[in-house]
Amino acid sequence: MKVAVFRKEHFNAAHRLHNPRWNDEQNLKVFGKCSNPHFHGHNYDLIVRVAGEPDPVTGYVMDMKVLSDLIKEHVTDKFDHKNLNLDTDEFKNLNPTAENISITIYNILRQHIDPKFDLKITLYETERNFVEYPVN
Amino acid sequence: MKVAVFRKEHFNAAHRLHNPRWNDEQNLKVFGKCSNPHFHGHNYDLIVRVAGEPDPVTGYVMDMKVLSDLIKEHVTDKFDHKNLNLDTDEFKNLNPTAENISITIYNILRQHIDPKFDLKITLYETERNFVEYPVN
Amino acid sequence: MKVAVFRKEHFNAAHRLHNPRWNDEQNLKVFGKCSNPHFHGHNYDLIVRVAGEPDPVTGYVMDMKVLSDLIKEHVTDKFDHKNLNLDTDEFKNLNPTAENISITIYNILRQHIDPKFDLKITLYETERNFVEYPVN
Amino acid sequence: MKVAVFRKEHFNAAHRLHNPRWNDEQNLKVFGKCSNPHFHGHNYDLIVRVAGEPDPVTGYVMDMKVLSDLIKEHVTDKFDHKNLNLDTDEFKNLNPTAENISITIYNILRQHIDPKFDLKITLYETERNFVEYPVN
Amino acid sequence: MKVAVFRKEHFNAAHRLHNPRWNDEQNLKVFGKCSNPHFHGHNYDLIVRVAGEPDPVTGYVMDMKVLSDLIKEHVTDKFDHKNLNLDTDEFKNLNPTAENISITIYNILRQHIDPKFDLKITLYETERNFVEYPVN
Amino acid sequence: MKVAVFRKEHFNAAHRLHNPRWNDEQNLKVFGKCSNPHFHGHNYDLIVRVAGEPDPVTGYVMDMKVLSDLIKEHVTDKFDHKNLNLDTDEFKNLNPTAENISITIYNILRQHIDPKFDLKITLYETERNFVEYPVN
Numbered sequence: 001m002k003v004a005v006f007r008k009e010h011f012n013a014a015h016r017l018h019n020p021r022w023n024d025e026q027n028l029k030v031f032g033k034c035s036n037p038h039f040h041g042h043n044y045d046l047i048v049r050v051a052g053e054p055d056p057v058t059g060y061v062m063d064m065k066v067l068s069d070l071i072k073e074h075v076t077d078k079f080d081h082k083n084l085n086l087d088t089d090e091f092k093n094l095n096p097t098a099e100n101i102s103i104t105i106y107n108i109l110r111q112h113i114d115p116k117f118d119l120k121i122t123l124y125e126t127e128r129n130f131v132e133y134p135v136n
Numbered sequence: 137m138k139v140a141v142f143r144k145e146h147f148n149a150a151h152r153l154h155n156p157r158w159n160d161e162q163n164l165k166v167f168g169k170c171s172n173p174h175f176h177g178h179n180y181d182l183i184v185r186v187a188g189e190p191d192p193v194t195g196y197v198m199d200m201k202v203l204s205d206l207i208k209e210h211v212t213d214k215f216d217h218k219n220l221n222l223d224t225d226e227f228k229n230l231n232p233t234a235e236n237i238s239i240t241i242y243n244i245l246r247q248h249i250d251p252k253f254d255l256k257i258t259l260y261e262t263e264r265n266f267v268e269y270p271v272n
Numbered sequence: 273m274k275v276a277v278f279r280k281e282h283f284n285a286a287h288r289l290h291n292p293r294w295n296d297e298q299n300l301k302v303f304g305k306c307s308n309p310h311f312h313g314h315n316y317d318l319i320v321r322v323a324g325e326p327d328p329v330t331g332y333v334m335d336m337k338v339l340s341d342l343i344k345e346h347v348t349d350k351f352d353h354k355n356l357n358l359d360t361d362e363f364k365n366l367n368p369t370a371e372n373i374s375i376t377i378y379n380i381l382r383q384h385i386d387p388k389f390d391l392k393i394t395l396y397e398t399e400r401n402f403v404e405y406p407v408n
Numbered sequence: 409m410k411v412a413v414f415r416k417e418h419f420n421a422a423h424r425l426h427n428p429r430w431n432d433e434q435n436l437k438v439f440g441k442c443s444n445p446h447f448h449g450h451n452y453d454l455i456v457r458v459a460g461e462p463d464p465v466t467g468y469v470m471d472m473k474v475l476s477d478l479i480k481e482h483v484t485d486k487f488d489h490k491n492l493n494l495d496t497d498e499f500k501n502l503n504p505t506a507e508n509i510s511i512t513i514y515n516i517l518r519q520h521i522d523p524k525f526d527l528k529i530t531l532y533e534t535e536r537n538f539v540e541y542p543v544n
Numbered sequence: 545m546k547v548a549v550f551r552k553e554h555f556n557a558a559h560r561l562h563n564p565r566w567n568d569e570q571n572l573k574v575f576g577k578c579s580n581p582h583f584h585g586h587n588y589d590l591i592v593r594v595a596g597e598p599d600p601v602t603g604y605v606m607d608m609k610v611l612s613d614l615i616k617e618h619v620t621d622k623f624d625h626k627n628l629n630l631d632t633d634e635f636k637n638l639n640p641t642a643e644n645i646s647i648t649i650y651n652i653l654r655q656h657i658d659p660k661f662d663l664k665i666t667l668y669e670t671e672r673n674f675v676e677y678p679v680n
Numbered sequence: 681m682k683v684a685v686f687r688k689e690h691f692n693a694a695h696r697l698h699n700p701r702w703n704d705e706q707n708l709k710v711f712g713k714c715s716n717p718h719f720h721g722h723n724y725d726l727i728v729r730v731a732g733e734p735d736p737v738t739g740y741v742m743d744m745k746v747l748s749d750l751i752k753e754h755v756t757d758k759f760d761h762k763n764l765n766l767d768t769d770e771f772k773n774l775n776p777t778a779e780n781i782s783i784t785i786y787n788i789l790r791q792h793i794d795p796k797f798d799l800k801i802t803l804y805e806t807e808r809n810f811v812e813y814p815v816n
Contacts, residue, residue, distance in 0.1 A: 004271045010806075012806065013720055019466070038763035040763065041720055057155065059230070082720060094467070099462040100467045128417075135411065141537075141539050150355075172355065174286070193427065197539075217305035218308060219311050273814070321812075375547065403548060407547065420585060444627065446627035450585055450586070450587050488577070563738070575738075640739075671688065672689075673686070673687060673744050674686045676683065
């Protein structure tokens with residue numbers, strides 16, 4: 001009798017897409033305007049999904065306040081108002097595509113969410129471009 | 137060749153979270169401001185998902201007008217502008233967390249939706265807190 | 273060269289509409305299901321608009337962090353997860369219609385916003401019902 | 409390590425629901441006001457989901473610009489500002505229910521998306537009525 | 545001490561833009577794909593704003609249920625699931641641009657709203673194209 | 681008989697808030713995390729409002745396609761996927777607060793919109809922080 005609970009948070013960050021082994025021309029060809037060397041940015045909307053059986057005493061799968069605090073402590077305080085490429089360890093050597101950001105956030109949160117729960121990340125880079133990880 | 141159809145409805149209700157076997161202090165510790173004895177409230181957005189094979193004659197999985205009417209008759213007319221704890225049979229002895237409300241709505245609608253169809257409930261308590269039931 | 277800046281906040285509260293000088297029947301006739309004696313509730317979205325000339329040094333009309341903190345301290349901490357009729361001084365003797373809530377919030381914030389700025393309140397009771405105060 | 413990427417597009421179209429083997433009365437009985445002989449219309453929001461393993465060199469499952477161009481070329485340029493019943497080959501003999509439109513769009517795009525990727529379509533006919541295809 | 549109250553409703557309709565005194569080529573040149581002879585359509589979101597002094601007894605500018613019923617009776621029942629050009633008297637000889645639809649709805653509702661109240665119409669043809677009438 | 685027409689566009693950009701005559705400490709004190717030297721970014725939503733009398737022949741205040749093209753040519757092509765501080769002439773010496781960005785966009789578009797029309801800019805930096813210029 002599993003229920004999934006979702007918490008939506010957000011952060012604003014700068015990034016650029018590029019492969020450090022390529023020159024500017026090659027990066028421009030593959031990543032287009034997303035490879036602008038001076039960066040651009042987004043309001044990222046993040047939805048964290050935790051699925052499991054509700055506790056019969058509280059009726060909660062997980063206290064949403066606790067989940068919100070976990071996301072804040074481990075994800076949004078780390079990425080909000082930052083340059084993902086320059087200001088974070090996670091994306092110093094990893095291209096900050098929405099795909100890679102969602103995998104990174106999953107890997108961070110997975111360590112702080114009880115293993116009995118399933119975890120899934122949805123990340124909106126814009127209202128029209130978004131990703132989900134993991135998928136079956 | 138299954139298609140899922142979704143219908144979004146809404147209702148506004150008051151509730152409080154509490155465990156009747158605990159005193160106010162214990163309830164406050166577990167449920168925080170959500171246990172306010174005088175209640176608080178929400179605009180609940182409800183999405184009902186019905187999945188099955190479209191009828192070859194109509195092209196419908198299920199007539200959305202029929203689905204909307206079912207939700208209205210059995211769910212929103214029952215909960216809209218009500219105090220879930222005091223005015224409904226369902227939550228007299230069940231803590232009205234989003235998890236329990238979604239399970240309750242599923243159990244109500246399951247009796248009125250053809251068993252050949254899968255049924256799933258998504259319930260938004262706020263734009264940032266929502267739940268889904270059942271999940272695999 | 274005036275610019276208006278807007279900050280959106282929210283709070284969740286229970287309320288009922290009723291006139292204490294009327295009996296239940298009269299209240300039901302005028303306020304319908306909104307007069308349910310056991311209350312119902314809403315997710316209120318609040319937009320505060322402050323208009324004035326930007327400071328030439330900062331480029332700000334008003335620091336949105338300061339505005340957000342003012343709203344939190346004087347409005348949302350007071351009303352969030354409360355029963356407006358029972359838990360607040362403001363609505364003990366004032367019917368908590370969206371109109372009266374917006375006037376009340378305006379009167380509270382007006383004392384904390386520099387008089388050189390225009391102030392306006394937009395309050396969403398639901399996505400489909402909302403109010404604005406003051407209007408010319 | 410699969411990630412799903414989503415791209416949201418839109419088109420505006422007219423349609424009517426009807427079964428050509430039925431007379432107007434029968435169509436009205438089954439499809440209600442949706443069978444209006446002079447058509448009505450919608451702003452369709454279309455979400456295309458492509459799931460697969462990100463390319464280790466780019467960090468992309470699929471370039472969203474490429475996906476957006478594919479949708480534009482094969483779907484939205486074909487249906488936007490059209491009468492689905494009269495102006496398109498796809499719905500000359502197929503009732504343009506949301507279910508059938510989503511299946512049709514899936515079948516069109518499936519030919520242009522690498523078979524190694526999973527494909528799913530979500531189509532919003534209105535904010536309150538939407539469909540998903542395929543579902544497991 | 546005026547307050548404005550807003551009610552949001554919606555209707556779905558087909559239309560085409562064209563000037564009957566022009567031939568198809570001229571209409572195509574001016575109205576582009578919006579002049580498709582077989583029509584296209586939209587989900588129209590309609591916001592009606594009524595401004596006035598709240599009644600001291602009820603705390604209402606106007607009962608939103610009454611306003612919603614007025615809009616339904618005089619506007620959305622008339623236009624919903626219709627072809628504006630063919631099925632309505634209002635647009636038989638008036639080009640159904642968003643501008644003209646908003647003026648038409650204003651003129652209809654103005655007859656049913658107490659003259660002591662200001663009235664304003666906002667009409668969304670799409671999420672990205674909308675109009676307001678009247679403006680000062 | 682004026683009508684206002686609105687067109688919504690968007691662009692994604694990086695920026696930082698800072699006063700070049702202040703040192704980092706002073707900038708941090710005034711602009712907080714918004715002064716991060718490595719920049720952060722936003723999805724900016726831009727709404728352009730043009731008010732005037734509809735043309736009696738077309739029923740348009742202004743062709744929305746023309747307005748959209750003007751915004752694209754003069755605003756979003758210039759700012760999209762750019763670093764406002766480093767990549768644009770407009771904000772080399774002007775702090776890119778939402779207030780200043782809206783004034784700048786107004787000044788750019790004012791040159792391309794017929795003087796007989798009123799012009800107003802609404803700029804969303806986030807869903808919760810937005811500005812409007814000019815205001816009376």
